Amino acid sequence: MMEFFRFLGAGTRASFAKLGRATFFLVDMLSGISSVVIRPRLLLKQLYSVGVLSFLIITISGLFVGMVLGLQGFYILSRFGAEETLGVMVAASLVRELGPVVAALLFAGRAGSALTAEIGLMKATEQLSGMEMMAIDPIKRIISPRFLAGVLSMPLLAALFSAVGIIGGQIVGSGLLGVDDGAYWSQMQANLDFQGDIINGVIKSVVFGFVTSWIALFEGYDAIPTAEGVSRATTRTVVNSAFSILGLDFILTALMFGDN
Amino acid sequence: MDNLNSTQNSLVSVHNLTFSRGKKKIFNDISLEFERGKITAIMGPSGTGKTTLLKIIGGQLFPAHGSVTVNGRNVHHLKHDELYALRKRMGMLFQSGALLTDMNVFNNVAFPLREHTQLPESMIRSLVLMKLEAVGLRGARDLMPNELSGGMARRVALARAIALDPMMIMYDEPFTGQDPISMGALVLLIKSLNTTLGLTSIIVSHDVQETAAIADYIYVLSEGKVVGQGTPQEIQKSESEWVQQFMTGAADGPVHFHYPAKEYMDDLLHSEKPLFSRQRPPSDRNAKRRRYS
Ligand SMILES: Nc1ncnc2c1ncn2[C@@H]1O[C@H](COP(=O)(O)OP(=O)(O)O)[C@@H](O)[C@H]1O
Ligand SMILES: [Mg+2]
Numbered sequence: 001m002m003e004f005f006r007f008l009g010a011g012t013r014a015s016f017a018k019l020g021r022a023t024f025f026l027v028d029m030l031s032g033i034s035s036v037v038i039r040p041r042l043l044l045k046q047l048y049s050v051g052v053l054s055f056l057i058i059t060i061s062g063l064f065v066g067m068v069l070g071l072q073g074f075y076i077l078s079r080f081g082a083e084e085t086l087g088v089m090v091a092a093s094l095v096r097e098l099g100p101v102v103a104a105l106l107f108a109g110r111a112g113s114a115l116t117a118e119i120g121l122m123k124a125t126e127q128l129s130g131m132e133m134m135a136i137d138p139i140k141r142i143i144s145p146r147f148l149a150g151v152l153s154m155p156l157l158a159a160l161f162s163a164v165g166i167i168g169g170q171i172v173g174s175g176l177l178g179v180d181d182g183a184y185w186s187q188m189q190a191n192l193d194f195q196g197d198i199i200n201g202v203i204k205s206v207v208f209g210f211v212t213s214w215i216a217l218f219e220g221y222d223a224i225p226t227a228e229g230v231s232r233a234t235t236r237t238v239v240n241s242a243f244s245i246l247g248l249d250f251i252l253t254a255l256m257f258g259d260n
Numbered sequence: 261m262d263n264l265n266s267t268q269n270s271l272v273s274v275h276n277l278t279f280s281r282g283k284k285k286i287f288n289d290i291s292l293e294f295e296r297g298k299i300t301a302i303m304g305p306s307g308t309g310k311t312t313l314l315k316i317i318g319g320q321l322f323p324a325h326g327s328v329t330v331n332g333r334n335v336h337h338l339k340h341d342e343l344y345a346l347r348k349r350m351g352m353l354f355q356s357g358a359l360l361t362d363m364n365v366f367n368n369v370a371f372p373l374r375e376h377t378q379l380p381e382s383m384i385r386s387l388v389l390m391k392l393e394a395v396g397l398r399g400a401r402d403l404m405p406n407e408l409s410g411g412m413a414r415r416v417a418l419a420r421a422i423a424l425d426p427m428m429i430m431y432d433e434p435f436t437g438q439d440p441i442s443m444g445a446l447v448l449l450i451k452s453l454n455t456t457l458g459l460t461s462i463i464v465s466h467d468v469q470e471t472a473a474i475a476d477y478i479y480v481l482s483e484g485k486v487v488g489q490g491t492p493q494e495i496q497k498s499e500s501e502w503v504q505q506f507m508t509g510a511a512d513g514p515v516h517f518h519y520p521a522k523e524y525m526d527d528l529l530h531s532e533k534p535l536f537s538r539q540r541p542p543s544d545r546n547a548k549r550r551r552y553s
Contacts, residue, residue: 122361130358133318134372134420135347141375 022218025139029217032137032144042145050111050146051153055160057110058103062094062161065102066168069093073169074177083173084183088191090169091162095192095201096257099162101249104208107150107157108241112216115146116237119220120230128221143221147213154209155202162201200256207248212241271296271428271460272317277326279309279316286312288484289326294428299454299461301471303506304481307519310464311355313481314430317462318352319343331427348376351421351429355436357413359405359420365392366401369420376424391419394453396445410437415446422453428460429453435467447474468507472496480506 036043073089119142122128128138166188173179192198216237223233272294279287286309294300302310315321317328319335328335330346338346359368369388373379379387392398395415405413414434421429434450435443451474454461465471472478472492480488480495480503488495488503495503521527 125361126354126356126358127360129315129320130352130354130360130417132320133347133350133352133354134375134424135344136372136375137344 018222021222022214025218025221026214028139029143029147029214032140033148035140036145036148042141043148046145046149047153050115050149051156054107054110054153054157057106058157058161059164061102061106062099062164063168065098065161066090066094066165066170067172069098069165070169070172070177074173074179083177083179085187085191086169086173086179087166087184087186087188090173091166091188091192092197094162094165094169095197097249097253099158099165100201100204100208101245103158103161104154104205104212104245105242106161107154107209108212108216108238108245111150111153112212112237112241113234115150115213115216116220116223116234117230119143119146119217120223120225120233123221123223124225124227124230143217147217150213150216151206151209154212155205158201158205158208196257200252203256204249204252207252208245211244211248215241215244269293269295271331272462273329274313274317275327275329277316277323277328279312279321279323281312285484287323290481290484290486291326292479292486294460294462295477296460297454297458298476299450299463299474301463301465301475301478302481303465303468303471303478305506306466308481308483310481311432314352314432314462314464317430318347318350348424349427351424351426353414353418353421353429353431353434355432357405357410357417359408359413359417361405363404364401365397365403365405365408365416368405368416369423372420372423387423388419391423392416394422395419395449396442411439411442414438415442418449422457425457426459428462430462430464432464433466434463435465435470443470450474482506 069090070086073086073093074083077083077086077089119128122138122142128142131138131141170181170184174181174184219233219237219240220230223229270293272292274290274292277287277290278285292300292302302313304310312321316323317330317335319338322336330350333342333346335343335346359365360371363371366388369391370384373384373387377384389398389401392401395418397412397415397419400408400412400416405416408416414437418431418434431450434446438446447470450461450463453459454474463471463475472495475492478488478490478492478495479486480500482502488498488500490498496507498504498507
């Protein structure tokens with residue numbers, strides 16, 4: 001029995017210790033951003049590998065999610081004879097929820113896991129250590145540019161996801177199911193609120209990008225420097241990012257849309 | 261402080277250093293001096309903490325007690341920026357080479373120059389080619405690190421370590437994995453870097469012959485203590501059983517082949533681990549076995 005409590009205690013202590021390390025890591029990472037601003041080429045390279053390389057998966061997923069929304073929305077709305085509001089429904093779901101959330105989940109799987117594996121392997125092969133001994137701060141040179149790239153790409157990827165999804169909904173809605181094309185777009189324009197819907201969606205995706213990039217980079221940096229350690233860290237990135245994204249989404253939604 | 265005389269000729273001084281990993285004491289109150297312009301070797305069986313010592317000198321690990329001064333400055337009292345300024349003048353050659361895997365040989369050697377200087381690209385090119393020529397790998401400049409053998413990677417790393425013309429270099433096992441020809445060349449190279457550039461060299465190694473051939477002074481470490489020191493001649497003549505065992509490579513002696521463990525029979529007969537005990541991280545579990553070479 002005592003063993004069990006000792007186990008719990010050790011587990012709790014280890015979690016808090018990790019949280020502490022993650023916080024210090026965040027502070028270092030943020031203070032390294034100033035040196036990225038001076039060297040935009042480092043950022044551009046990372047924007048490409050973190051952001052641009054995620055385009056394909058985001059586009060294809062967005063298209064399918066939008067098409068499904070078009071189908072499901074049409075069946076429900078047509079029961080109330082409100083199928084011309086399909087555009088509002090598809091766009092609002094995407095911009096407020098599915099765009100930021102699904103794009104962030106895909107981002108964690110596509111870019112986050114890659115970041116963790118990359119940093120973890122750099123640690124395992126002493127590249128980070130080697131840089132430190134060459135008087136080059138690996139946080140500034142390696143971590144901060146990747147973090148900034150993650151935070152900047154996330155809202156763009158979420159926007160791409162929503163945009164493609166809206167087109168997907170339109171293809172299904174007006175292309176296959178016969179919703180009036182003009183109604184699809186004009187209802188959407190009339191009823192989507194810039195502040196309430198679009199800005200809030202962007203805020204969400206910035207938060208998700210921040211958290212996912214932080215988790216991914218920290219897990220890599222904190223990984224046990226062996227093949228097994230890096231593989232476990234990669235798994236933790238995907239799992240912890242998913243939890244954080246979904247949990248934060250609830251909190252943010254409650255804060256943003258709770259009073260109406 | 262207490263040892264002013266030796267501190268004056270020393271570029272690096274280690275005083276009363278104690279360092280532990282978990283419960284294991286890696287160093288127990290050791291003191292070492294590394295004289296300017298000389299080649300000082302640290303020898304000892306694998307797992308004695310030779311790499312650890314270099315990381316402590318480089319300010320990557322912090323000692324529990326004692327001090328390390330490099331060029332008159334206490335490494336572990338420096339601020340981040342001061343430490344980084346000092347490290348620009350300390351080259352370190354990692355056991356694995358630690359090359360950046362996403363750039364080719366040329367860019368790896370150019371990396372510290374590009375990061376720390378504003379030199380024009382043409383100048384960087386000449387410098388890099390000079391350094392690569394010195395290690396005999398000018399022809400390999402377009403290869404990627406994964407296309408190099410372990411020995412070649414270490415030589416590229418050496419070219420990179422001397423790129424900024426440091427005042428000292430720490431070599432971690434430079435001879436392991438080198439074929440006899442490049443081994444000979446490397447021994448000469450280390451020696452000539454030392455004399456022509458006036459570098460202070462610290463070599464960590466368990467290759468007795470090669471190291472004894474070029475070192476001016478040798479420390480033999482075992483179980484957290486300095487068990488022998490002196491010039492190669494003195495070491496070879498040393499009466500200490502530890503030193504003799506190490507220099508001749510005998511399996512039996514005061515140093516044991518086995519990593520510390522409980523009685524063999526006990527281990528075989530009883531199963532381990534109470535329920536819920538946390539597993540130790542894998543790096544710890546596969547703790548290195550001692551080997552002699
Ligand atoms: N990251 C680490 N965590 C825990 N123990 C370590 C770590 N690195 C090395 N050790 C232990 O420290 C001791 C010294 O290691 P090291 O300095 O690499 O030895 P050497 O270079 O002489 O072969 C070994 O017993 C090793 O098990
Ligand atoms: Mg070693």
